[in-house]
Amino acid sequence: MDTWKISGGESLFGSVRIPSAKNSVLPLMAASLLCSGTVTLTDVPNLSDVMASRRILQSLGCKVRWKGRTLSITPGQQIGSTVPEEYMRAMRSSVFYLAPLLVRTGKALIYTPGGCRLGARPIDLHLKGLADMGAEIRQSGNALEVTAPTGLHGAQISLRFPSVGATETLLMAAVCARGETILRGVAIEPEVIDLIRFLQSAGACITGAGSRTLHIMGRDFLSGTQFRPCPDRITAATVLCAVAGCGGEALLTNTCNDDLLPIVRVLRRAGCSIAACGPHSLAISSCGRVGGVENLFTDVHPAFPTDAAPLVGAAMLRAQGETAITDTIFENRFSCAEGFSALGASVSVSGRTLYVHGVPALRAARICAPDLRGGAALVIAALQAEGESYLTGIDHIARGYEDLTSLLGKLGARIVSTHWMDE
Structure with a gap:
């Protein structure tokens, strides 16, 4: 032992x-799926959760190259829509792949995420927000299937609690949804601000960073970018x-x-x-x-x-x-x-x-x-x-x-x- x-x-x-912050790097890796070109993250720490995220991206059809402390992610033309259950259970942050897969493929099949046993960590705020944006949700045991066959649309969403995870999930969904999304009651943790800065560097239209209300105008696609996490x-x-x-x-x-x-x-x-x-x-x-x-x-x-x-x-x-x-x-x-x-x-x-x-x-x-x-x-x-x-x-x-x-x-x-x- x-x-x-x-x-x-x-x-x-x-x-x-x-x-660099683990809690910034992991959602940035998931958000790279939203980009049409290569995403380069610099000063990336060698963590087991980062390795788990790398395996998820590779399983979905991305090319991932890690040299020194630089991580390059190139999404494939054909992205899978299912995160293997063993990868989901490896870490809590695997839930961040839900919105990018939904945007890219119109479907996401994930499983109950793992992570530290700190108590109840529901993802109901994530799912309610996605439903408001037009997603259909079906759950069977530990499996969760979310579909949006005609794509996501903008919506006005108010979070009852400023959840970091829900804020980041709905941000990733909104940046490529049709029309405008207004998110109220959002989290303002530094890692959330970092995700906003990353998405903006890739071409996303987001205003209100640092406040409890975000305005997001959806774009057809995001470009590749280079970014250093906080x-x-x-x-x-x-x-x-x-x-x-x-x-x-x-x-x-x-x-x-x-x-x-x-x-x-x-x-x-x-x-x-x-x-x-x-x-x-x-x-x-x-x-x-x-x-x-x-x-x-x-x-x-x-x-x-x-x-x-x-x-x-x-x-x-x-x-x-x-x-x-x-x-x-x-x-x-x-x-x-x-x-x-x-x-x-x-x-x-x-x-x-x-x-x-x-x-x-x-x-x-x-x-x-x-x-x-x-x-x-x-x-x-x-x-x-x-x-x-x-x-x-x-x-x-x-x-x-x-x-x-x-x-x-x-x-x-x-x-x-x-x-x-x-x-």
Whole structure:
């Protein structure tokens, strides 16, 4: 069983470059199906979810070339309309292929998407919006068939919740639909803005980026384009929280500082010193025993992001004071709490809230990553613990971090791959 051996108890010092955002790259790859020419994405991280998306594109008839950190996607003349079930189950983001396939082929056959088990993650908002645009939907078990034999038409759609996934799905549907679509109540996360910028670079007519209302005038086709995805704010949050919890000093480069403001504000409240070094870099210093942040709530952007909740929880395990983090997005966000407890932390979960009572020290333990961000949180926790901890379930982490061991290793973190049976 693949395992990381994490030697904790040391402060972190150094400089790291933040890679492009997984949550931007994946919808951009799906949106490439809307383009008539080659799409070139630069600075693409080597993630297992990116590899899964590459397999989906190839199964649909696209030519995909990955050289270094540049990914080139050329849609074929004949695009398939079915995403194989095993590929759908590999990751949540496979649902992004629904709208592009519907636009290109008039039909999409997909299956229940996979991903981390964070609780209910319905796609009803995606489907209702597509139905408003003329799609017909039939579901049988895990299979979902959506058809639009005469194409999609513009519509006025109001989302009851600013869902990132639904916003991105309906954007991809609307850019090539007949007439005008008005989307109200949309998500404004940085990754949504990135998708809008990508579609605009390919010729889409979209106004209102950054607001809760988007106006999209459909085009017959989009062209090929070259695009660089935005920096990964959650990877940046991971580094910031690791330094906050372990103590030390670090410089983060290739950041979008505005996108990190919700996280920066929380860590400053906890006592960290964080300063911008220009618009695309941040410096952080921490004594290693921060103060508790009392009541913290996640919500949609620009509020504190759900993906960062377990990371901040890990940074607070040795805090002087109490911390309570409530996640309003997912009901099972804090599955990592069991691992925190194994490391000697004083934590409990009630409903959607993680309660942390800071302790002076953590101890090494054998722990298992329950999901992507919870796994990264356990790495942060283990780096604070005295001794050598062993973390399994690292496949979850590989979905969203290109090489977390190397990234944190640049700051002096000692994390090496081993096997359970070796120890």
